Amino acid sequence: MDLTTILLLLAIGLLAGVLSGSVGVGGGVIMVPLAVYFLGYSQHQAQGISLAVLAVPVTFVAAxxxxxxxxxxxxxxxxxxxxxxxxxxYFGSKLAVNINQQLMKKIFGFILIIVAVKMIFFSKAKGVS
Known part of the structure; x- marks a missing residue:
């Protein structure tokens, strides 16, 4: 592993951590796309690394x-x-590993769009009228 890769990994981790702690996103929304586009991971590899990071209670301190x-x-x-x-x-990963990477990217992107539209236009906090 070269210095550039280490610095890129540190940057992805810091960005995901800051965004996770400040606005509640990090794993899928930040790490997966960055791992695909900057580290050259496949969609499946990027999702796997995001899940591996979450295996340790990394956000407990922020919570x-x-x-x-x-x-x-x-x-x-x-x-x-x-x-x-x-x-x-567990069940989601069993399903995902059998889906073509291109289709997986499209599903991932579509879910991000749906969530973004809902959050922007239809969001209502619990207990707030």
Whole structure:
């Protein structure tokens, strides 16, 4: 691994971490596209690396910061989502590894567009009228 690659990996990690901590995105939204376009990974490899990073509770400190800053988190909800994420991730990965890379990129991009449109035009926070 050369110095340029190490610096690129550090930049991707820092960018994903800053965006994850500040606006809640990082893994799929940041790491996957950057790994595809700057590291030359296939869509499957990029998704795998993003999931591998999340295998360690890398964002726990950021979540704890939100909690301590008065944005109380329901840790029970987080635990339930995390456990079901493990199960969903297993079945999703079983499905994804059998999908053609070009189709996978299109599915990934389409999901990002749908989420972006929903967040921009139809977003409503829980408990806010």
């Amino acid at each position: 704890y910061t939100y909690h301590n800053s008065g944005h109380t988190l329901d840790w029970r909800y987080a635990l339930i989502i995390a456990l079901s994420f493990v199960v969903g991730g």
